[in-house]
Amino acid sequence: MIYRKEDMGLQAMADWLSTSYGLIELVIAGLCVLAGMWVSRKVFQRWFTGQPERLEHFLPYVGYRMVLPLSAQVLVVLCSVIWVLVLGHRAHVLQVISAMLFWMTVIRVLAALLRQALPRGRFEQRTEQMVAMLCWMAFVAWAGNLDDYVLDGLQSITFRVGKTQLDLLMVLTALLWISVIVLGALSLSRAIEKRLMQLSELDENLRLVLAKLTRTLLVVSAVLIALPVLGIDLTVLSVFGGAVGVGLGLGLQKIASNYISGFIILLDRSIRIGDRLMIDNRVGYVSKITSRYVVLKGLDGSEALVPNDTLIANTVINQSYSDKKIWTSISVTVAYDTDLDMALGLLRGIARHPRIAVDPAPNAYLVNFGDSSITLELGYWVLDPENGFLGLKSELLLAIWRCFKENGITMPYPQREVRIVNAREPVVDSD
Structure with missing residues (x-):
């Protein structure tokens, strides 16, 4: 189906909706959308009910969003097609609805790419909503023949950067290209990362x-890739590289140190995911290793972000x-x-317990002769x-208590005998 702007203007839509044929087309389009919703619900019930983790993967998610x-x-x-062949009329309203559905498909694919590239959270949701809103605004401007006015307005706003004259349209186009290319790279990197993390034969x-x-x-x-597309000479990177070098010397050396230390930790495998570490009297398990810090999850559930250079420079x-x-x-104490x-x-x-090692076997020792x-x-x-010690210790103490009682072994408590020396007789008042 070929979409023409002259058939999608607001005035054309108003004219066609004022006729009986236009209203019939609108009802048919509404029924088609309801049928699409029904198909989408059936697909969700068939493939994702009880298995919501499938939606965490890119292809199942974008496939479901496009249904x-x-x-x-x-x-x-x-x-x-039936409308044109049977009635011989042009399907104006159906053509507009078809264009809107096509644009919805494009928006949902872009939103899925953003979801793949950006980390989960409110930032990802707000960015997805903002991109969807901008895309719908662009569609309305195109359908309402407002795009020419918008483009002319953006081109009329000019300014100079050195000897180069720029306009707002060039800047927005540059930002759009950079965003698309970088987000595409981030989406691809996350897909590759997920694939790499599934290779169990490689060290973590x-x-x-x-x-x-x-x-x-x-x-x-x-x-x-984005810089040449925008017409920017790559030689400017030499100036940028010099600025980065000065920045590293003045204040970014800590960031560079953490970044390099992160690669050292991963390559020498001194610290791995799941290791139990003690750092500054804090004990926890490594739950995540990033390029800047290591996440140390304590036994109480709290998480400490330890810089990578701390793990390299300190014990x-x-x-x-x-x-x-x-x-x-x-x-334990006995009598x-x-x-x-x-x-x-x-x-x-x-000490025979599923959580206790058999080799080396548990052992009991006589430690001290106390006062009592x-x-x-x-x-x-x-x-x-990693499952904690308190539950296991409680089970063992209860087992010791029951076993000692069954075998007549007592656990004495401290006893003290107090003697009063040279006690005086109480004075009795004769009155």
Whole structure:
């Protein structure tokens, strides 16, 4: 179907909607849109109900978003053909609705590309809404024959940058091209990153390095492609490179240090995702490694952003560098009349737990002879420290309590005997 501007003006639409044929076309177009909505709902129920994670991938998401406009447009085009062949009239209203559906398809593809390129969050949602609004404004301006006036107005606003005279239309066109090329590079880099992270045969740190290098190279290549398209000489990059060098020397060296340190950490594999680190008396697990910082998630759920150069320049205790098992112990006290051999054996038996390592096996020790009790200690290696220690410790203490009660082993509490020396007799008042 060929869309002509003269058939889509606001005045032409008003004229056609004032006739009975125009109203019939509008009703037919509305039924086609409702049918498209029905098809879209059926597709969602068939492919995405119970599996919403499919929408997180680019191709299923953009495919689902295109079902409504494409299916409705197919029906509108078929109705337009039937309208022309049967009645012999031109389908003006159906042609406008078809153009709107086509533009909706374009907008949804652009929104999907933005969703792929930008990180999830409010910024991505607002950017998607803003782009959709601008696209619809451009369509209304085109359909209403207002685009020529807008372009002439933008060209009339001129200014000079040195010896070069620019107008607002050139600036907006340059920004549009740069945005499209850079967003395309970011979308491609995110798709490549997802594919790389699924390659389980590669080391996780190597996958992260390749993903970050791919993103950096694609963004740099996008800028190098965009500049010649806009007519900007690449020799200006020499001046920009000198400015960046001065900036690195004056205040950006910390950023450069963190960036380079991030690649060093990933390449030497000293720190990996899931490692348990102790940094400045803070213990947590590495949940994310970026080019500037490492996210350390504490046992209480809080997350600390540790700069990469801190991990390079300072001493970091990696409690899971070669083995993620963590040793811990529980202290208990027993009375002096306790059979210690039996108590130690009971402690070893209690430590048989799915979360406790068999090799090295748990063991029990006699630690100290106290004032009123003997201190024993049960030591064991935890296989999954990322799941915490409090629940396991509670289960073991309850098992020790029950087992000791069944075998007549008492846990004494401190006892003190107080004697009053040279106590005086109470004075009795004779009155």
